[in-house]
Amino acid sequence: MRIAITRLQLHVNFFEGVCLLAVIRILLLAIALILISVALSLYCLVRPFRRNNVYYAAKSLGKVAKLLGLNVEVRIPESVKDKGPFVFVCNHQNSYDIFTVSNAVQPATVSVGKKSLKWIPFFGQMYWLTGNILIDRKNSNKAMNTIALTAKKIKERQLSVWLFPEGTRSNGRGLLPFKTGAFRTALQAQVPVVPVCASNTHDKINLNRWNNGKLIIEFLDPIYLTNENNENVRATANKTHDLMKERINQLNQEIIKLETSELTK
Numbered sequence: 197m198r199i200a201i202t203r204l205q206l207h208v209n210f211f212e213g214v215c216l217l218a219v220i221r222i223l224l225l226a227i228a229l230i231l232i233s234v235a236l237s238l239y240c241l242v243r244p245f246r247r248n249n250v251y252y253a254a255k256s257l258g259k260v261a262k263l264l265g266l267n268v269e270v271r272i273p274e275s276v277k278d279k280g281p282f283v284f285v286c287n288h289q290n291s292y293d294i295f296t297v298s299n300a301v302q303p304a305t306v307s308v309g310k311k312s313l314k315w316i317p318f319f320g321q322m323y324w325l326t327g328n329i330l331i332d333r334k335n336s337n338k339a340m341n342t343i344a345l346t347a348k349k350i351k352e353r354q355l356s357v358w359l360f361p362e363g364t365r366s367n368g369r370g371l372l373p374f375k376t377g378a379f380r381t382a383l384q385a386q387v388p389v390v391p392v393c394a395s396n397t398h399d400k401i402n403l404n405r406w407n408n409g410k411l412i413i414e415f416l417d418p419i420y421l422t423n424e425n426n427e428n429v430r431a432t433a434n435k436t437h438d439l440m441k442e443r444i445n446q447l448n449q450e451i452i453k454l455e456t457s458e459l460t461k
Contacts, residue, residue: 388418
């Protein structure tokens, strides 16, 4: 009986210790997000909507990935590095993307997000002041106007735009079908689309675990759109989807092999 009680106490102590790590991480993530948002909001009050504000914000947020126990590797081919403007299209997995995918955001790049983001305390004000583009998804007419406005900003300010063509987080459902807005924006702005593939983070990040392994974010070569035909835009979106899906699967397999080999050492 005494041995059983001792074992039970050990299990309880271990469980409490594991939960404590998650609690500490959540608190640190919240504090980091607030501090970064406030600091960048103050900076942007002096220099609002500058072309590299989003890049600085993304780099700051990307450092928080270390708190998640993730090692993030970003791969950029010569066809993309230090070039642009582009329309970047990336897979959108979960809420952790704000800390993980941010590592891949390039200079002179802004993102397009929901108008409601502006009302999130601290983060929303930073998101707006850094120069990201806010859209009203409930209004289809405004959404079409946003494509024209975004294309105009790309041309006039030589900006790249970061978009999630799935339109929502996949949350473990794999790469969802693409909407065509990103591709229409690229066509109007006469710039190429650059696929960005992030390996799987669904059920990979465990806040109770010190080391959550590796994440690879890889840029693919630019894709050029040359025809305004609606069918061609949809075909290009589908082709890009299939290309990204295949590469994401390859990255996932690469990480599985890497982490398996590390366990067997």
